[in-house]
Amino acid sequence: MDRNLFDIPHHANLFALxxxxxxxxxxxxxxxxxxxxxxxxxxxxGGRMAQRATKDGAPLTMESYLLYGEWADxxxxxxxxxxxxxPVYCTNSTVCGWCEAWKKAGLLEYGxxxxxxxxxxxxxxxxxxLTLDINSIISQGGEVCAFQWNGFAMTDPExxxxxxxxxGDKTIKDFLYHTGHLLSAMKYAIAMxxxxxxxxxxxxxxxxxYSDMYGADMAQAVMEESLQDFIKADY
Numbered sequence: 384m385d386r387n388l389f390d391i392p393h394h395a396n397l398f399a400l401x402x403x404x405x406x407x408x409x410x411x412x413x414x415x416x417x418x419x420x421x422x423x424x425x426x427x428x429g430g431r432m433a434q435r436a437t438k439d440g441a442p443l444t445m446e447s448y449l450l451y452g453e454w455a456d457x458x459x460x461x462x463x464x465x466x467x468x469x470p471v472y473c474t475n476s477t478v479c480g481w482c483e484a485w486k487k488a489g490l491l492e493y494g495x496x497x498x499x500x501x502x503x504x505x506x507x508x509x510x511x512x513l514t515l516d517i518n519s520i521i522s523q524g525g526e527v528c529a530f531q532w533n534g535f536a537m538t539d540p541e542x543x544x545x546x547x548x549x550x551g552d553k554t555i556k557d558f559l560y561h562t563g564h565l566l567s568a569m570k571y572a573i574a575m576x577x578x579x580x581x582x583x584x585x586x587x588x589x590x591x592x593y594s595d596m597y598g599a600d601m602a603q604a605v606m607e608e609s610l611q612d613f614i615k616a617d618y
Contacts, residue, residue, distance in 0.1 A: 384603075386559045390558050391558065393597060395480065395484035399497075400592045401420075401566070404588040417569055419572040424501065425501045425505040426504045427508060428564070436451050446535050454561060455552070461480040463475060465537070472532045473532065476521065495522035497522075499523070503515050568613070
């Protein structure tokens with residue numbers, strides 16, 4: 384399986400299919416467990432980012448959080464713009480690749496809670512003392528996803544760009560990795576709340592639906608990817 388085949392839509396729709404399976408099989412209690420899985424996923428990702436920043440001697444500031452992000456939209460599924468540079472750096476996502484994928488697949492209802500929890504928990508996992516405000520969310524009816532990166536002003540964009548360029552792709556993980564991590568975290572949270580047997584049933588149903596959408600090889604690749612340790616960063 385070519386890892387490069389995986390992209391934002393594959394990640395987005397796995398989330399929604401797990402969430403749908405959780406709701407259809409076990410109702411609200413399982414949906415709440417899936418929400419916890421989203422939080423765990425975000426915090427573990429943020430934790431890996433913090434490990435890399437610390438290893439590089441970078442402070443765990445909001446600037447470092449933005450610099451050490453783990454994904455890149457290499458195929459242009461999303462679009463964003465700067466809304467303000469100071470006193471607080473603010474960005475607006477005008478097109479969201481996740482939201483577009485859910486809309487196309489008819490899964491927006493099951494995908495939108497990802498947006499509720501993931502970004503704030505990424506920041507929490509990176510440094511619990513940082514705060515992110517999200518003032519509107521596309522998947523929940525907003526015109527844009529409006530992010531306010533508290534504690535950071537973009538006073539030196541050239542310096543920031545140079546820091547980002549110096550990191551290159553070494554912080555970036557591909558979307559097979561992220562999709563496997565998502566499966567791992569969601570399954571773990573559902574198992575903690577409802578037990579292993581029910582978690583297995585939710586995952587099995589979601590992967591059948593994923594196979595129908597993307598093929599058995601992709602579903603198998605995600606399942607195999609999900610078995611690794613996602614807490615420890617690889618550098």
